[in-house]
Amino acid sequence: MSSTQKIAFIGVGHMGGPMAINLVKAGYDVVAYDLSAELVAGIVAEGATAATSGVEAVADADVIITMLPGGKYVLDAYREQGLLDAAKPGALLIDSSTIDVFEAREFHELADGRGFAAVDAPVSGGVVGAEAGTLTFMVGGSAEDFARATPILEAMGKRLVHCGDAGSGQAAKLCNNMLLAISMVGTAEAFALAKQLGLSDQAFFDVASTSSGQCWSVSVNAPVPGVVATSAANNDYKPGFAVALMQKDLRLAQAAADATHTNNELGKHALEIYERFSDELARTKDFGAVYQMITDNLPTGATR
Secondary structure (H helix, E strand, C coil): CCCCCEEEEECCCCCHHHHHHHHHHCCCEEEEECCCHHHHHHHHCCCCEECCCHHHHHCCCCEEEECCCCHHHHHHHHCCCCHHHHCCCCCEEEECCCCCHHHHHHHHHHHHHCCCEEEECCEECHHHHHHHCCEEEEEECCHHHHHHHHHHHHCCEEEEEEEECCCHHHHHHHHHHHHHHHHHHHHHHHHHHHHHCCCCHHHHHHHHCCCCCCCHHHHCCCCCCCCCCCCHHHHCCCCCCEHHHHHHHHHHHHHHHHHHCCCCHHHHHHHHHHCCCCCHHHHCCEHHHHHHHHHCCCCCCCCC
8 A cells, every 4th residue: 555645753652653664664654753863763764754843744744643641742742842833734633642531632622723633543552563553543533534544543553443522532542441450450360369379370371261251461461471472471571561651541540530520449449559560660561560569479389
């Protein structure tokens, strides 16, 4: 496939970098910008063009994709840093960052106020999915804007879900990741208990992965090494999806629960557990490393 569309990609880190590369492979003309010149150089090596600023990147772009650390950065980029002023009329704005639902709605309001089409399109699938082009995109925005974004998102992902109007993509992402965190904590506790009761990791996996306890945290990212080829546990918990990112998403989910007066006991407790990863080394590990924290100081062997 090839396309004459020019795409500005702002933020080419662990997730954005592979996503931008997949757009290049799909034949799009990609202009990359990031505060890290080293990250941009990696994308340029794959066929993209470098920009020295966000404004330069978006100047002639038909599509602008942002993949930034938080809502403040997204809104600042469009307002204070001038992306809205520099974008050409008719451009499509896609924000794939994971941000607060209410910040996502503000992003839409900014775009709509200036006549731009826009979707919030956060992702699920981690770095592995970004590299393989198998991400799931949860998309918020009008049906028309979703249809326009679809071919671009399909170049980076395997599944697209139109979740509803402005901010709905972020709402789905936060709810999904809250559930993911809860399931990973439960999975880690179950593997820890199984070990203490004398079960091997493989034996418990063989049961849980084919029984009612089956979930993504078991079948794809089991928090113990040696039972699932795709698990970060096999590589000393190299992410993957880092603890620091899970902490961020759980904080956003808790803020949304507080704002909407939603009972969120398990989500809140999962946040408390992940907040115990206080040092930088732990925060950079895959979120499945919660198993290590749970098993610290456990006695050896089965107990009664």
